[in-house]
Amino acid sequence: MDPLSGAASVIAVVQVAGKVWSLCWKYYSDAQDAKPDIDRLMGYVLALQNLFQHVQALAKGPGAAKLVASKELLEGTALELEREFKTLQKILEPGKRQGILKSFGRRLKWPLQKEDVEKIVQLLERHKTTLITAMNCDQM
Secondary structure, three states, X not given: OOHHHHHHHHHHHHXXXXXXXXXXXXXXXXXXXXXXXXXXXXXXXXXXHHXXXXXXXXXHOOOHHHOHHHHHHHHHHHHHHHHHHHHHXXXXXXXXXXXXXXXXXXXXXXXXXXXXXXXXXXXXXXXXXXXXXXXXXXXX
């Protein structure tokens, strides 16, 4: 893995995760009935964003050459997560109709069902576990 492409992938994930978290926050104040789902999703997005920031710091650190297992998995996982976060971002971005309603003082409607949030959380948990396992392998 080229160190620059890996770093670019990590930065992209951190940035798009931040956008998804911000979109969730917009809904949080409006979608009263979906707050537990939004809280849960925001927690996972933030956890992955933080994990990627730590991985990025390790990848730039003095022991970066020893991170054999995680380098390969990092790039693949980063590309998958970036794609998934961008899809989620598109779902969460208020459409024209919701934007108009919001400008008239109406509440935004949370676009995800509880089952959708559960699937997304499971997917994010899988990626988090993959990264943590790779990092643990490198520490051994």
